[in-house]
Amino acid sequence: MAITLDQTIAQKQQSWLSAKLGSQTFWVVIAIVLACLFLSYATDSFATSKNLYNITRNVTFVAIVALGMTLVIITGGIDLSVGSVLCLCSMILAVVMHAGYSIEIGIAAAIGTALVVGAFNGVLIAYLGFPPFVVTLGMLSIARSLAMVASNNTVVFEFGPDHDLLLALGGGAWFFGIANPVLYMIVLALITGFVLRWTRFGRHVYAIGGNEQAARLTGVPVRPIKVAVYMISALSAGIAGIIQTGWLGAVTTNIGAGMELQVIAAAVIGGANLAGGIGTAFGAIVGAALIEIIRNSLGLLGINAFWQGTFIGGAIVMAVLFERVRNFRQND
Amino acid sequence: MAVLELVNISKHFGAIQAVNDVSFSLEPGEVVGLMGDNGAGKSTLVKMIAGNFRPSEGRLKMDGSEIVLHRPVEARRHGIEIVHQDLALCNNLTAAANVFLGRELRRGIGPFQVLDYAAMYRRAGEIFNELKSETRPRDLVKQMSGGQRQAVAIARTRLSDAKIVLMDEPTAAISVRQVAEVLNLIRLLRDQGIAIVLISHRMPDVFTVADRVIVMRRGQKVADKKIADSSPEEVTGLITGAIERV
Numbered sequence: 001m002a003i004t005l006d007q008t009i010a011q012k013q014q015s016w017l018s019a020k021l022g023s024q025t026f027w028v029v030i031a032i033v034l035a036c037l038f039l040s041y042a043t044d045s046f047a048t049s050k051n052l053y054n055i056t057r058n059v060t061f062v063a064i065v066a067l068g069m070t071l072v073i074i075t076g077g078i079d080l081s082v083g084s085v086l087c088l089c090s091m092i093l094a095v096v097m098h099a100g101y102s103i104e105i106g107i108a109a110a111i112g113t114a115l116v117v118g119a120f121n122g123v124l125i126a127y128l129g130f131p132p133f134v135v136t137l138g139m140l141s142i143a144r145s146l147a148m149v150a151s152n153n154t155v156v157f158e159f160g161p162d163h164d165l166l167l168a169l170g171g172g173a174w175f176f177g178i179a180n181p182v183l184y185m186i187v188l189a190l191i192t193g194f195v196l197r198w199t200r201f202g203r204h205v206y207a208i209g210g211n212e213q214a215a216r217l218t219g220v221p222v223r224p225i226k227v228a229v230y231m232i233s234a235l236s237a238g239i240a241g242i243i244q245t246g247w248l249g250a251v252t253t254n255i256g257a258g259m260e261l262q263v264i265a266a267a268v269i270g271g272a273n274l275a276g277g278i279g280t281a282f283g284a285i286v287g288a289a290l291i292e293i294i295r296n297s298l299g300l301l302g303i304n305a306f307w308q309g310t311f312i313g314g315a316i317v318m319a320v321l322f323e324r325v326r327n328f329r330q331n332d
Numbered sequence: 333m334a335v336l337e338l339v340n341i342s343k344h345f346g347a348i349q350a351v352n353d354v355s356f357s358l359e360p361g362e363v364v365g366l367m368g369d370n371g372a373g374k375s376t377l378v379k380m381i382a383g384n385f386r387p388s389e390g391r392l393k394m395d396g397s398e399i400v401l402h403r404p405v406e407a408r409r410h411g412i413e414i415v416h417q418d419l420a421l422c423n424n425l426t427a428a429a430n431v432f433l434g435r436e437l438r439r440g441i442g443p444f445q446v447l448d449y450a451a452m453y454r455r456a457g458e459i460f461n462e463l464k465s466e467t468r469p470r471d472l473v474k475q476m477s478g479g480q481r482q483a484v485a486i487a488r489t490r491l492s493d494a495k496i497v498l499m500d501e502p503t504a505a506i507s508v509r510q511v512a513e514v515l516n517l518i519r520l521l522r523d524q525g526i527a528i529v530l531i532s533h534r535m536p537d538v539f540t541v542a543d544r545v546i547v548m549r550r551g552q553k554v555a556d557k558k559i560a561d562s563s564p565e566e567v568t569g570l571i572t573g574a575i576e577r578v
Contacts, residue, residue: 198446210422219434277424
């Protein structure tokens with residue numbers, strides 16, 4: 001026999017390059033690069049530092065929430081409440097700081113709120129067996145309503161003694177002229193990527209999405225992990241809310257409205273599979289970036305803004321179409 | 333000495349008597365075929381050995397001393413491993429990831445532990461080699477044949493020093509060639525002194541690989557004899573009730 005059993009077992013199925021070529025995320029990156037090249041060539045205003053600063057900063061809010069959403073989607077769940085949770089956390093931060101408390105207390109209150117909301121979602125889903133869609137749809141309504149209650153549906157734009165610090169946190173650029181939110185996004189993406197790839201927790205998140213029953217039988221603590229995942233999703237919305245508050249300098253009760261759909265779109269374009277088991281942190285960022293570039297470029301190219309939805313929707317369908325085509329080939 | 337002994341085990345769910353006063357023992361390196369029609373109590377019996385259910389009455393003994401199992405993890409700690417009927421595999425993970433699922437190897441200092449991919453690939457490869465299975469640790473389970481999937485599920489039982497392996501319908505729904513592979517795997521485990529309980533509907537498999545056959549009907553043990561002293565016809569009669577008891 002020419003090939004021994006040892007050699008067969010040691011053999012890698014595919015090279016690093018072919019694995020990259022087969023991933024949806026890779027092709028979305030290519031699409032982004034091509035779009036950027038085209039836009040730099042076709043317009044004068046795209047490749048300016050001011051426009052790039054704007055794009056990178058705009059990407060961050062959807063991208064940060066998409067990181068948490070990607071974890072939820074990998075477990076086979078969905079979190080529709082993120083837009084409302086973002087609003088609630090922003091409002092809690094704003095109201096607490098407006099009342100004269102320091103920024104530390106304000107942020108702690110906002111983060112605490114996010115974790116409580118996430119734990120509530122998670123416990124209902126993991127321990128009481130509610131469908132994620134229903135629980136988080138309920139929370140979508142509850143969280144926004146609570147934000148209105150907390151602020152009496154007013155706009156908050158004065159943040160007490162630490163007002164300037166909050167605005168600098170979200171609106172500043174402390175590091176080589178890169179907008180602060182972008183730095184937070186990069187740090188959070190690296191943490192998420194590390195957790196998914198290198199920790200037991202991350203491995204179990206994928207296992208739950210792949211086959212929940214199998215995960216349970218092999219001793220994976222399925223329910224605590226699911227609760228944790230919904231808490232992380234709400235936390236990511238809370239963090240995005242805090243940063244967005246600092247950037248905007250004002251909070252209304254309609255920030256983050258409809259954001260859940262953009263976030264889910266970003267995760268899906270970046271390769272997360274709504275059936276569970278597949279998704280990456282890098283994909284979430286890339287998906288959010290593609291959406292923002294589409295939006296930005298339509299403006300620069302002078303195309304009517306009403307077309308935005310068509311192009312973004314088209315990107316979602318294209319990304320998933322790619323995945324389908326690949327599956328058809330494998331099934332043949 | 334018997335590695336596992338069941339003494340007058342019964343299990344009822346409310347008014348339903350699923351297992352009724354069953355006793356048997358398992359010797360190291362012995363393959364026992366557990367047969368019976370659907371609802372005869374095979375699965376309930378196995379789930380009690382695996383720690384999924386607690387017996388209503390009776391005792392379990394391992395190596396002569398009594399054990400009480402509350403959860404599957406405790407059974408595993410005693411050296412009882414299970415290959416589940418649907419294999420309990422995650423298609424989206426690699427073979428090595430599935431083998432180590434719930435028992436991942438890690439490296440690092442103190443609380444800073446990361447998954448040790450290299451060690452898991454290496455160990456999984458060693459186990460597949462030992463099982464003489466052409467299964468690559470880095471392949472996704474999604475792309476594997478039925479026989480390879482069985483090898484992954486069986487490889488899990490080789491991580492710890494298992495004394496007893498319970499196999500629930502390991503040859504259901506796979507091809508003829510793969511059945512032969514699985515039966516070889518069972519022989520390999522047996523040769524290492526592991527006691528195996530093979531639950532199966534397939535008469536030829538049990539008669540090929542088992543040393544002894546236990547037949548269950550309506551929660552009771554109706555036969556427990558050496559394969560050499562029995563025949564497929566007799567076992568069929570015992571399963572259906574044409575033969576009352578031997």
